[in-house]
Amino acid sequence: MTGVSILPVAGIPELEEGDDLVTLIVERVELEDGDVVVIAQKAISKIEGRIVHLDGIDPSPRAVEIAGEEGDAARRIEVILREAKSIIRVRPPLVICETSHGFICASAGVDASNAPEPGTLVLLPLDPDGTAARLRDELRERTGREVGVIVTDSFGRPWRQGTVDVAIGAAGVLALQDLAGERDPIGYELQNTVIAVADEIASAAHLVSGKLARVPVTIVRGLDVRGDGRATDIPVPPERDLFR
């Protein structure tokens, strides 16, 4: 019975701007060809210095209106509004935004949990697909292994409570697996059967990485998902989106 393994990379220290994540990974795990290296967004954001101190933020009137007060709550909303390309829904203090990358999520991905210190917020990486590609290339150079890399974040969903992890960056893997034209076992042609395989990998990895265990890197081993997908391929094009 061969299957898929989800393996935590244990012992990675708290990350700071400029840290060499590739070295931290290859010192701790023997990568194999076809592995998918799954990295929590917050690790990437910290290494890339995507941290904002609330102290320096001057909230706009719109931010104060949404927050319902001045002070840190309004500063936090102001940071979210600056990160957002557009606003999808507001029900204070919840603000659902489209990010610069085209993802739609709460707070434009701005998060206070697991921030480096109180009074700071962590922003999404500027180009998580680019980061994933760079890390994949460095991992290949260091180990000779062809691996995929996925950067993940925890997103809420309409209609279903709770967050699930999804891909916000990808390199060397399929993002969307299109089964159109293939046939199921009785010969029915599968139509419109696109699987968001990078999102399923992100969710699988999160079962191991958790939020409290401080395991920012997880290896998913045993899949055959090599490809050249990007996480920015996943958002529904606005003109086809029924839920904006």
Place this chain on the structure above:
Amino acid sequence: MTGVSILPVAGIPELEEGDDLVTLIVERVELEDGDVVVIAQKAISKIEGRIVHLDGIDPSPRAVEIAGEEGDAARRIEVILREAKSIIRVRPPLVICETSHGFICASAGVDASNAPEPGTLVLLPLDPDGTAARLRDELRERTGREVGVIVTDSFGRPWRQGTVDVAIGAAGVLALQDLAGERDPIGYELQNTVIAVADEIASAAHLVSGKLARVPVTIVRGLDVRGDGRATDIPVPPERDLFR
């Protein structure tokens, strides 16, 4: 490096109404305490006889209007309308519905792919939480093992292309894991941090089960997710839902 394993249960034959799934599982896999047995919805629906023949369906005017034609397309829409508790969005031929269970998904879960024969449609099980509980009890009786059971289906999502597998039935596992009140490593209290762990397990299992491989049962081993959640706990209560 201990992690989580996702193991396919190979060799389960094509399923028919009345089949004894518990026997088919225990003959093929040595279950361990804490395993989560993940079963594709279509397997349950076939065993429970949730199959409709299009021949006998008389489409309503509304179904013909949505389909844009009479014939099998309208009959298929009619089956969907009969399964739906409410209609969320229509963009022909796409109909997004709330099911009797409270799930919101395309076509009220009605599906032609992997149907037992051409001209038939597979409906969702009537009570997938109940089926999961019954199977968990039978598996305990047969093996002495305390396992969780999750019934899964592939759902599309607003804003993101492709489907991911989610839980539509659950027993013996957490459905939503609420971390409220716990603290992250720097002491920030995690608020509103509910993880849809049953959905993440469903997505993880789907990486192995796939659509074409005919693997209706997958074992997820190595998690600590015992609980008494139900998949019908997951939908957002209508009064709090921003996207209906």
